[in-house]
Amino acid sequence: MTAAGEVEGTVRRDGGNPIEGLGVELVDAEGRVRATTITEFDGYFLFEGVAYGRYTVRLGKASAAALRLDGDFAVGAAPGKATPRVRLGALILKPLRRDVALRDETPPGGNSARGPPEEEERRP
Structure with missing residues (x-):
């Protein structure tokens, strides 16, 4: 049997x-x-049966992107003999910055997914 805790x-x-x-x-x-x-529904999550050790709790990239949250968010957790249940409390997430979201939507070459820049639209 392996000693285990919760996060x-x-x-x-x-x-x-x-x-x-x-x-x-x-x-x-x-x-x-x-x-x-x-x-x-209330934002609560639980990992059970976690072997003692050092971990990082992070957001799933796909769901963070879908919910327009900063996918780089991460926090450490270390369940062990002294503290088998790690209570991280409320993790406050900031929305994805608009400039990052726009940069991610811009294909190589500088044109946005919304169409050509206005300069190109005015060309004959």
């Missing part, structure tokens, strides 16, 4: 509203995803 928290938007349906990942020290879960 829990609640995810909220910067304004305080809970985020439902957000994918959350538990990543070990070697960078492997050990578990995934989805936040509940």
Whole structure:
């Protein structure tokens, strides 16, 4: 039997509203995803049966992008003998910055997905 604990928290938007349906990942020290879960209606998530050690809790990239949240958010958690249940509390997420979102939508060559720049539209 391996000693195991739990990691829990609640995810909220910067304004305080809970985020439902957000994918959350538990990543070990070697960078492997050990578990995934989805936040509940109130933003709550729980990883059970987590072997003692050091982990990172991060957002799933796809669901963070779909919910327009900063996908680089991550926080550490280390369940162990002294603290088998890690309570991360409320994790406050900021929205994806507009300039980052626009940069991600711009294909190589500088034209946006919305069509050609105005300069090109005026050409004969």
